[in-house]
Amino acid sequence: MNKDQITYLVFGIVLLLALVADLGLLSKKGQKVTIKKALYQTFFWVALALAFFVFMWIENGSILALEYLSAYLMEWSLSIDNIFVFILIFSSFKVKEDQYGRVLLIGILMAIVFRVIFITVGVALVDRFHWILYIFGVFLLYTGIKMFTSGDDEHFDPKDSKIYKFLRRALPLVPHDGGGKFTVVENGKKYYTILFVVVIMLAGIDLVFALDSIPAVMGISKDKLVIYTSNIFAVLGLRSLFFLLRGAVSKFDYLQQGIAIVLVFIGLKMLGEHWVNQWVDKTTQVFISLGIILVCIAGSIGYSMVMKRKGVPRDVNDHSTNH
Numbered sequence: 001m002n003k004d005q006i007t008y009l010v011f012g013i014v015l016l017l018a019l020v021a022d023l024g025l026l027s028k029k030g031q032k033v034t035i036k037k038a039l040y041q042t043f044f045w046v047a048l049a050l051a052f053f054v055f056m057w058i059e060n061g062s063i064l065a066l067e068y069l070s071a072y073l074m075e076w077s078l079s080i081d082n083i084f085v086f087i088l089i090f091s092s093f094k095v096k097e098d099q100y101g102r103v104l105l106i107g108i109l110m111a112i113v114f115r116v117i118f119i120t121v122g123v124a125l126v127d128r129f130h131w132i133l134y135i136f137g138v139f140l141l142y143t144g145i146k147m148f149t150s151g152d153d154e155h156f157d158p159k160d161s162k163i164y165k166f167l168r169r170a171l172p173l174v175p176h177d178g179g180g181k182f183t184v185v186e187n188g189k190k191y192y193t194i195l196f197v198v199v200i201m202l203a204g205i206d207l208v209f210a211l212d213s214i215p216a217v218m219g220i221s222k223d224k225l226v227i228y229t230s231n232i233f234a235v236l237g238l239r240s241l242f243f244l245l246r247g248a249v250s251k252f253d254y255l256q257q258g259i260a261i262v263l264v265f266i267g268l269k270m271l272g273e274h275w276v277n278q279w280v281d282k283t284t285q286v287f288i289s290l291g292i293i294l295v296c297i298a299g300s301i302g303y304s305m306v307m308k309r310k311g312v313p314r315d316v317n318d319h320s321t322n323h
Contacts, residue, residue, distance in 0.1 A: 041240030049233040067221035070290040075234030077297045092158040104239045107202030136215035137270030144263030163204040219266035258300025
């Protein structure tokens with residue numbers, strides 16, 4: 001077995017054991033998740049991701065390990081945007097709080113499957129047509145500028161989304177959760193419940209976010225191992241991060257601008273790759289990317305805490321289980 005195969009094997013084993021631990025020991029069906037428990041789970045997934053960074057450093061060298069860390073931080077910060085939209089979806093469809101954990105888990109596992117397919121196709125296309133990276137670069141540059149200058153996602157209405165409209169046309173739906181079920185039979189006919197709709201929307205919305213994040217990760221590293229592992233670790237930590245930040249995510253008013261600067265930087269880096277490689281060695285490039293990601297994300301979060309500009313309506317999550 002080569003080093004990559006060993007790393008994939010270790011990643012798979014660690015992931016399997018972590019999921020068993022998270023689901024079997026840290027989560028119970030129908031149980032509300034407290035802030036304290038969410039904090040433990042968040043530490044668990046972040047510590048696991050950082051432990052894998054150390055393993056990659058030992059097994060695959062510093063460059064690949066630092067690329068993984070940069071990609072993971074990029075994905076992790078972008079996932080905070082996901083959480084804001086997840087909050088709006090749960091609120092819009094009036095999902096009961098004791099169903100949050102199960103719905104998030106299934107939605108996120110589906111999102112991982114979609115991302116793996118998306119990454120596999122994307123990497124195959126880039127391997128065959130290198131010029132696609134320049135299209136990704138232009139896309140990230142456009143997305144970053146648009147994100148920096150646009151308003152917030154508060155105007156997003158899940159019931160106006162294309163995903164929900166498609167589900168309404170394609171499937172027979174009922175306006176309730178079926179007592180915690182995804183399907184119910186009424187008058188001899190099978191119907192899909194609100195919980196089923198929410199699961200599909202969580203996975204679908206995450207895939208929309210992946211249209212930004214995966215090209216961004218490809219701008220940091222073209223190594224498949226880095227792209228797969230950073231994405232999966234970041235997405236798996238989404239559930240605990242949701243419960244930890246759902247009452248505070250609206251306070252990160254300027255995080256969007258921090259992420260936008262990072263996207264613009266990565267887009268420019270992809271477009272100028274030929275010249276950058278001539279003037280800057282790979283090690284320096286990795287440290288510069290990591291430094292800019294850390295400064296922009298930490299700086300925008302810190303600035304948001306100092307300059308409180310607005311907030312999500314109180315009725316969205318004031319009933320969080322902080323006990």
